[in-house]
Amino acid sequence: MARGAGSVLSWFDLNGRASRGRGWAVVLVTVLAGALLTGGIDAGVPWIRWLFPVFGILVAASAVVTVQRLHDAGRSGAWVLATHIPYLGLIPLLIILVLPPRPLPKSREGHRLARGFYAACLVALVLAAASRLFWTPYWIPSESMKPTLLVGDYIAVSLLSAADLRQGDVSVFRHPVSGQVFAMRLIGLPGDRVQVTDGLLHLNGAAVTVTADGQFTEVFERQGPIGATPRCQTPVGFGGICVRDWLQETLPNGRMHGILNIMDNPSAGSADSTPVYTVPAGHLFLMGDNRDNSNDSRLAQAVGGVGMVPVENLIGRVDRVVFSAAGRSMLFFWTWRADRFFRPVE
Numbered sequence: 456m457a458r459g460a461g462s463v464l465s466w467f468d469l470n471g472r473a474s475r476g477r478g479w480a481v482v483l484v485t486v487l488a489g490a491l492l493t494g495g496i497d498a499g500v501p502w503i504r505w506l507f508p509v510f511g512i513l514v515a516a517s518a519v520v521t522v523q524r525l526h527d528a529g530r531s532g533a534w535v536l537a538t539h540i541p542y543l544g545l546i547p548l549l550i551i552l553v554l555p556p557r558p559l560p561k562s563r564e565g566h567r568l569a570r571g572f573y574a575a576c577l578v579a580l581v582l583a584a585a586s587r588l589f590w591t592p593y594w595i596p597s598e599s600m601k602p603t604l605l606v607g608d609y610i611a612v613s614l615l616s617a618a619d620l621r622q623g624d625v626s627v628f629r630h631p632v633s634g635q636v637f638a639m640r641l642i643g644l645p646g647d648r649v650q651v652t653d654g655l656l657h658l659n660g661a662a663v664t665v666t667a668d669g670q671f672t673e674v675f676e677r678q679g680p681i682g683a684t685p686r687c688q689t690p691v692g693f694g695g696i697c698v699r700d701w702l703q704e705t706l707p708n709g710r711m712h713g714i715l716n717i718m719d720n721p722s723a724g725s726a727d728s729t730p731v732y733t734v735p736a737g738h739l740f741l742m743g744d745n746r747d748n749s750n751d752s753r754l755a756q757a758v759g760g761v762g763m764v765p766v767e768n769l770i771g772r773v774d775r776v777v778f779s780a781a782g783r784s785m786l787f788f789w790t791w792r793a794d795r796f797f798r799p800v801e
Contacts, residue, residue, distance in 0.1 A: 473523035475553070481517045482548065488513050524551050591771065593627060593636060596679055598686070599743035599751070600625070600638055602671050602701060602713045603800060605792070606679040609778040609785070610638070610800070612771040620644065620766075623710035625773040625800050626741060628764050632756050638773060639751055639761070640712065643732070643740030651753060654719050654727040654746065656704065664705040671701040671715055680783050686748045688717055699745075712801055717747035726753045738763040773800045 488510045522532040528551065538548040595608040603625060604610065612627045620626075624641045643649040643658070650657045655665060675697040677684055687697035700716040720727040726747070734740045741764055743749025754760020776798045782790030 471523050472527055473520045478520050478524055478551075481513070481520045485510075485513045485517045521548065521551060528555070591627075592777065593638070594680075595638060596681055597683060598678070599745050599749040600640070601685075601715055601745045603640075603744045604638060604773070604776070605779060605781070605795070606683065607780045607782070607785075607790075607792075608776045608795065609780075610773050611775050611777050613774050614771045615769075619772075620739070620769075621710075622708050623706045623712065626739075627770040627773060628739075628741070629768045629770065630761060631764055631768055636770065637741075637761065639741035639743050639749070641739055642706075642742045642752070643734040645734050645736045645738060645766075647734045647740065648731050649734065649740050649752075650731045651727060651729045654716060656742075658707055661707070663707070665714075666703045666705075668701045668703045668713065671699045671713075673697050677783075678781055682783060686717055710801075713744060715745045715747070717745075720747075729753050732763075735763060737766050739766060739769065740764075775799045 488506065491506065518535050518538075521535045521538050525532050525534050530551075534547065534551070538551065591612045591614075593610050593612055595604045595606055595610060598606055610627075620641060622641060622644060625638060626641045627636060627638050629636055642656070648657075648659050652662075656663045673685060673696070675685060675687060675691045675693055675695045685697045688699055691697060702714050702716060703711055704714050705711045726749075732740060732752070740752040741761060742751045742753065750760045752761050752763060754762070756762040776795050778785070779792040779795035780787060780790050781792060
């Protein structure tokens with residue numbers, strides 16, 4: 456098969472050359488595809504995920520063309536890593552595109568290990584993009600699902616249908632009114648009766664089993680991109696230790712998960728003492744694991760709660776935490792929580 460400048464393979468040949476025109480074409484198409492994907496996801500367009508494999512191929516082509524341009528300019532291909540940093544990568548990328556070409560170095564056919572590394576990274580990139588057909592990533596911005604999910608967790612959400620629903624699943628859904636994406640635990644299925652009495656969950660007239668499991672402690676500081684601070688049992692200043700009771704709750708189907716208790720509010724009408732809710736057909740009842748800091752289905756939509764969530768608003772089930780950072784940016788490596796990387800979610 457031909458490997459000339461105009462062939463398809465030449466676009467993925469790490470030893471090839473890349474004209475400025477090719478470089479600009481790949482960059483512009485990749486940016487446009489990224490904008491289309493972002494807009495489609497935010498708008499909830501269901502078929503948009505089928506563009507992810509195409510987007511992965513475009514990004515792979517962009518990376519190879521960048522390496523080609525770097526080689527043509529006498530620079531190391533490793534600089535391609537800098538060009539793919541979100542937003543900031545556009546600066547070195549633009550510089551690379553305008554650099555004048557230089558004669559090919561004699562060692563152009565060498566460095567097999569480096570070329571193999573680049574090729575492996577490109578294959579991984581395309582596979583990662585293709586995997587988005589089956590799962591979608593989301594960031595956790597609030598503490599409503601502590602201790603299961605922390606602020607700054609980057610979660611993988613697998614698609615599922617109504618037939619796949621199980622009580623106790625940590626689920627991602629769109630708010631019935633605002634359309635915002637939330638993550639909460641599925642507590643009530645259609646027909647279930649749900650009530651909270653003195654902070655204790657009751658399902659279909661029976662109280663669930665709850666056992667003490669020590670305390671959940673963390674430093675009182677700003678967390679995540681929005682800089683939110685945790686809610687504590689006893690007020691503390693910045694740098695102090697925020698304490699909450701950690702409990703284990705067991706649902707009727709035997710699934711066990713951790714919940715937090717900040718305070719007890721037995722007054723009628725509070726989230727700790729609710730009336731009996733009967734989940735209507737085609738709807739779900741969801742609650743946050745941080746029970747005293749979650750505007751979930753216990754609260755009506757008119758007062759800022761989630762209320763009953765239509766099944767069609769469900770996006771998927773949280774399978775695992777892929778990455779986690781406590782700081783305002785994922786680039787702040789000193790805030791990474793390495794012990795949470797690829798952690799399964801129960």
